Amino acid sequence: MREPVVLRAVVADDSVLLRDGVVRLLEDAGIDVVAAIGDGDALLAAVAEHRPDLAIVDVRMPPTHTDEGIRAALAIRSAHPEVAVLVLSQYVEERYATDLLSGNTSGVGYLLKDRVVDVEDFIAAVRRVAAGGSAVDADVVAQLLGRTSRGTELDRLTPREREVLGLMAEGLSNSGIAERLVISLGAVEKHISNVFTKLGLDREEHAHRRVLAVLTYLGDRS
Amino acid sequence: MGTLIEQDAGRDDGPVTGPAEPTPAGRGPEPREAPPWGAPTGPPADAARRPPVQPAGFTWPFESVADAAEWWYRPLIESRSWLALAHLFVFAVWGPVMFAVAAVATAIVVGLSFIGVGLLLVVPLFALFDAFCRVERHRAEWIGPPIAARALDADGGGYWGRTRGRLADATRWRQVGFVAASCVVGPVLFAVAALPWSIVFQFAFGGVGWFGAGLGGLVIAALLVGAAPRATIAVANVAHAYVSWFLGPDENARLAGRVEELATQRQQILDAVDGERRRIERNLHDGVQQQLVALGIDVARARARIDDDPDAARALLDEARDKVRAAVGELRLIGRGLHPAVLDDRGLDAALSSVVADSPIPISVSMTVERRLPDDVATTAYYVVSEAVANILKHSHARVGSVRVDDVAGPPRAIRVTIHDDGHGGADASRGSGLAGMRARVEGVDGSFRVASPPGGPTTIVAVIPLAADASRPGPGGA
Numbered sequence: 001m002r003e004p005v006v007l008r009a010v011v012a013d014d015s016v017l018l019r020d021g022v023v024r025l026l027e028d029a030g031i032d033v034v035a036a037i038g039d040g041d042a043l044l045a046a047v048a049e050h051r052p053d054l055a056i057v058d059v060r061m062p063p064t065h066t067d068e069g070i071r072a073a074l075a076i077r078s079a080h081p082e083v084a085v086l087v088l089s090q091y092v093e094e095r096y097a098t099d100l101l102s103g104n105t106s107g108v109g110y111l112l113k114d115r116v117v118d119v120e121d122f123i124a125a126v127r128r129v130a131a132g133g134s135a136v137d138a139d140v141v142a143q144l145l146g147r148t149s150r151g152t153e154l155d156r157l158t159p160r161e162r163e164v165l166g167l168m169a170e171g172l173s174n175s176g177i178a179e180r181l182v183i184s185l186g187a188v189e190k191h192i193s194n195v196f197t198k199l200g201l202d203r204e205e206h207a208h209r210r211v212l213a214v215l216t217y218l219g220d221r222s
Numbered sequence: 223m224g225t226l227i228e229q230d231a232g233r234d235d236g237p238v239t240g241p242a243e244p245t246p247a248g249r250g251p252e253p254r255e256a257p258p259w260g261a262p263t264g265p266p267a268d269a270a271r272r273p274p275v276q277p278a279g280f281t282w283p284f285e286s287v288a289d290a291a292e293w294w295y296r297p298l299i300e301s302r303s304w305l306a307l308a309h310l311f312v313f314a315v316w317g318p319v320m321f322a323v324a325a326v327a328t329a330i331v332v333g334l335s336f337i338g339v340g341l342l343l344v345v346p347l348f349a350l351f352d353a354f355c356r357v358e359r360h361r362a363e364w365i366g367p368p369i370a371a372r373a374l375d376a377d378g379g380g381y382w383g384r385t386r387g388r389l390a391d392a393t394r395w396r397q398v399g400f401v402a403a404s405c406v407v408g409p410v411l412f413a414v415a416a417l418p419w420s421i422v423f424q425f426a427f428g429g430v431g432w433f434g435a436g437l438g439g440l441v442i443a444a445l446l447v448g449a450a451p452r453a454t455i456a457v458a459n460v461a462h463a464y465v466s467w468f469l470g471p472d473e474n475a476r477l478a479g480r481v482e483e484l485a486t487q488r489q490q491i492l493d494a495v496d497g498e499r500r501r502i503e504r505n506l507h508d509g510v511q512q513q514l515v516a517l518g519i520d521v522a523r524a525r526a527r528i529d530d531d532p533d534a535a536r537a538l539l540d541e542a543r544d545k546v547r548a549a550v551g552e553l554r555l556i557g558r559g560l561h562p563a564v565l566d567d568r569g570l571d572a573a574l575s576s577v578v579a580d581s582p583i584p585i586s587v588s589m590t591v592e593r594r595l596p597d598d599v600a601t602t603a604y605y606v607v608s609e610a611v612a613n614i615l616k617h618s619h620a621r622v623g624s625v626r627v628d629d630v631a632g633p634p635r636a637i638r639v640t641i642h643d644d645g646h647g648g649a650d651a652s653r654g655s656g657l658a659g660m661r662a663r664v665e666g667v668d669g670s671f672r673v674a675s676p677p678g679g680p681t682t683i684v685a686v687i688p689l690a691a692d693a694s695r696p697g698p699g700g701a
Contacts, residue, residue, distance in 0.1 A: 015512040017545070017588040021519035028523060060508065117518030119526065209615070 007130050010035040010050060011090070012043040012069070013058035022056065022116060029123045038062070040072035047076050047083055054130040058113075059096060061090040070096050077108070084129045088113045092139045098215075101136065105211050108170070109135030124176075134171035134211045143171040144218040156198050164191040169214040265676035294448040302365075303451035306458035309364040310412045313461060317408025320354050324401045341385060348388045351397040355469050358400070365455075366462035369470045372396065393472075400468035407464060415457040418450040497659050502556065509552050517545040564606060570600045574625055577608045581615060585623040591637055599687050602667055603627060603639050606685045609656045610641040618645025618681060636669065636688040647679030660685070 009031050013019040016038075023033045035046040039062045047055055055076055059069035073085040084107035089096060097110045109129040115137065116122050125135035143175060145154065157165065160181075167177045178188045195201070201213050286289040297303045331347045334340030352374075359369045374394065378387040388394055426443035498549055524538035560578075565573040571589045578585040595603070614623050620643035630636040649657060650673075657673060662687045664671040675681040 013567075015508065017516040018512045018519075021516040025519050025523065028526065065504065065508070090511055113515050114518070116515055117522055119522040211539075 005110070005120065007031045007054060007127065008034050008052040009054045009056060009126070009130070010037070010046045011053045011056045012037050012040070012046075012061065012072070013056075014038040014061045015058070018058075018113070020192060024049050025116065025119060025122070026056075026126070029119075031123075031126065040068040040075075043072050044075055044079075045087050047080055051080070052083060054084045054086060054126065056086045056088065056126070059087060059093075067096065070099055073100060073108075077104070084132065086111065086126060086129045086135065088116070089137075092137065092143060094140060096144055097136065097140045101134070101211070101215055103166075105134040105171075105215070107132045107134070110140060111135055111137045112139055125171075128152065128173075128176075133173070136170050136215070137209060138170055139164065141166050142217075144169070144215065153199055157195060161191050161198070164188065165214060168192065168195075168210050169218065171211050235514060297451035298447065298457070300451070303454055305364045307415065307451075307454050309361065309458060310408075310415045310454070310461060312361070313404070313408040314412030315408075317404035317406075320401055321405035324354065324398075332683075342381075344382070344385045344388055348394050348397075349402055351394065354401055355397045358404070358465055359469050362465045364461050364467075365458040368664040369462075369466050372471050373475065396468055400465075403468070411457055411461050411464075415454045418446070418453045421451055421522055422447050487662070487666050490658075491666045494659040494662035494666075502560065505552075505556050505559075510549050510556070513545050513552065517542050517549065520545065559608065561601070562608075565600055565604055569605055570595055570627065573600075574605050574607050574627070577604070577611050578623075578625065581611065581623075583615070583621060583623060585611060585614070586642075587625045589627040591627055591629055595637065596689060598667060599637065599689055602663055602669070602687050603637065603685070605663055606639055606660050606671075606683070606687075607641060610683050611659050613649065613656055614641075614643045614645060614681075617649070618643050618647075618679070620645030620679075620681075626671060630686060634688045634690070636686050639683075639685045639687065641683045642680060644680045646677070647675040648675055648677045649675035649679050649681050657683075 007030075009026055011019055011022050011026070013022065013036075014056075019036050019038070023036050026031055026033050033142055034050045034052055037043055037046055041054065043057060046052075055073070057069040057073050059067055061072075069087055069089075073087050076083055076085050081104075085100075086094070086109035087100060088111055090113055092112060100110050101139065107129055109125055111125060115125070116189070129135050144160070163181065164177055167180060172180065174185060174188050174192065177192075178185045181188070199217060201217060215216040237371045284293065327347055331340045331343045334343065355369075357373065364371050372393045375387055375391040375471055377384050388619070422443045425439040425446065427439075520542035524535040524542065527535040527538065562573045562576065564576055570591075574587045574589065578587055611623070611625070614620050623641070623643035623645075626638075626640040626642075628638050628640075630638050660683075661671040664687060667687060669685060669687040671686075672684045673681070674684075
């Protein structure tokens with residue numbers, strides 16, 4: 001995974017308190033916050049002006065306080081595909097995740113706001129998304145895992161393989177998974193190979209395409 | 223507001239007697255104060271009310287013969303007996319006269335209709351019937367509770383519209399039927415009522431051949447005479463029911479209107495509940511949750527600095543503590559908005575004082591209702607005031623406000639909550655705002671809600687909350 005020397009980010013959140021917190025958090029991590037704004041229109045303007053590496057976007061912003069953030073994120077995706085988007089949400093909403101992640105999951109993330117507090121994981125997710133990877137909140141993945149109609153197929157996985165599947169869906173790379181589970185890279189590769197075989201998924205090289213494959217598999221309710 | 227109360231009062235006092243309810247006992251709105259017409263009064267009724275102390279089987283309900291005699295003969299000296307007799311007599315004479323006048327008028331109108339002119343007289347003809355019926359409705363108050371008018375259709379446009387309206391109005395034809403039937407019913411009712419009197423007179427003054435006048439006849443007459451006024455009152459009750467059936471309000475229509483109104487209110491309440499839940503969710507997610515996450519960020523950053531830069535870490539922890547305070551304060555506000563504990567502990571007055579306590583502008587609270595209010599009434603009043611005060615602080619730019627709670631004598635008995643501010647006005651209950659929720663809440667307990675908020679202000683909100691909601695009672699927007 002390539003890591004730019006200095007990431008440039010814009011932060012959009014209408015809660016001044018939280019926005020300031022996130023900005024300081026990013027700056028602590030050496031990320032350059034070029035703009036911090038409070039609504040979707042200002043976000044689009046700031047992205048057009050600064051061409052940042054990444055936009056961190058709150059789902060609910062003025063004027064309607066519903067899904068402005070999602071719509072702004074999709075607008076950024078189509079207008080500036082090179083700008084990665086990380087959406088922060090107050091609660092898990094599968095619809096938001098599917099809206100965001102349908103199509104190209106490259107450089108897209110959807111996390112619960114509380115993840116911000118786990119600074120290292122959050123910054124890792126920010127860097128991953130900025131580098132063209134993806135980040136899907138563990139709760140969203142858990143919901144998809146729990147509610148998928150493919151329960152019987154998932155039953156064939158060992159607990160460890162299920163864990164690995166969940167982390168894949170969250171967008172972690174092989175080395176990220178190895179780090180999280182404290183196992184060797186070789187063990188991760190073996191688990192992943194087993195998962196793909198058991199579920200009949202295409203073997204995908206890139207982490208984000210893997211995410212898409214897994215999410216599509218889980219989201220398929222047929 | 224006042225008019226609403228008056229309407230309600232009119233309806234409440236109005237008779238609810240329908241055709242299916244000829245027994246007089248169900249007619250009076252407050253049977254305890256006024257004994258039902260025709261029911262025996264005095265000792266038997268009293269005796270009937272205390273069966274537990276009576277031995278089983280027949281018991282003589284009087285303590286002495288004098289008591290019994292007093293009970294038996296009392297109707298003779300009660301004015302209502304004679305009023306009833308007078309009413310029936312007038313009805314017997316007036317019924318046919320009324321019919322005759324109406325019949326002649328109708329004949330003229332129908333006759334003239336063949337040359338067209340009569341059609342011009344349809345409206346006055348129905349007005350004549352209406353006037354007759356109005357008189358009979360009012361005269362029925364001699365013998366029973368007042369009878370409210372059955373609703374007439376609204377007037378159509380223009381003279382022909384009105385003529386067509388008259389001819390299509392079922393209530394008008396009911397009036398015609400009443401006048402026609404009264405020609406017979408009046409004399410018949412009087413004849414029935416007069417029969418017992420005539421029997422008594424026959425015994426007393428002769429004419430019954432095989433017994434004749436004399437002492438025996440007088441004794442029998444004296445014994446029977448107590449029954450005559452009772453019969454008269456019973457007949458008068460029939461007369462009252464007759465008038466009420468023809469001319470009284472249409473109970474089905476009233477209930478249908480009431481059902482529709484309740485359904486609307488139910489929907490409004492559901493919407494209001496939904497809106498409240500949404501607002502609570504937003505307060506939690508956009509308020510407290512954000513504060514807690516920001517707090518978590520402070521703690522995380524402090525943790526990262528604690529070894530290298532303890533001063534910075536300390537400063538961050540101070541910020542974190544402030545955020546904890548703010549979050550707790552916000553949670554308290556949300557909780558109080560849901561249901562104020564002080565309302566249960568100390569009552570409405572104290573709860574309202576706490577609503578305005580944090581206000582940056584002076585808002586006075588005056589409450590003249592001393593006693594403890596029913597829970598739902600107090601909660602509704604509290605809700606209205608806290609919403610209204612929140613609106614004042616948020617939108618009105620007012621410099622001063624006031625909250626007043628006082629009694630409405632009724633009926634129905636109610637409290638009136640008035641919230642006033644000198645802000646710039648322009649509040650509109652029809653636009654999506656807290657006002658719609660307040661209205662739904664108040665109307666949901668059969669109260670009334672009014673907002674006066676001209677652009678430029680001032681704004682006055684008046685909510686009248688009845689002390690007891692009754693599903694069968696006509697509400698403010700009733701039929």
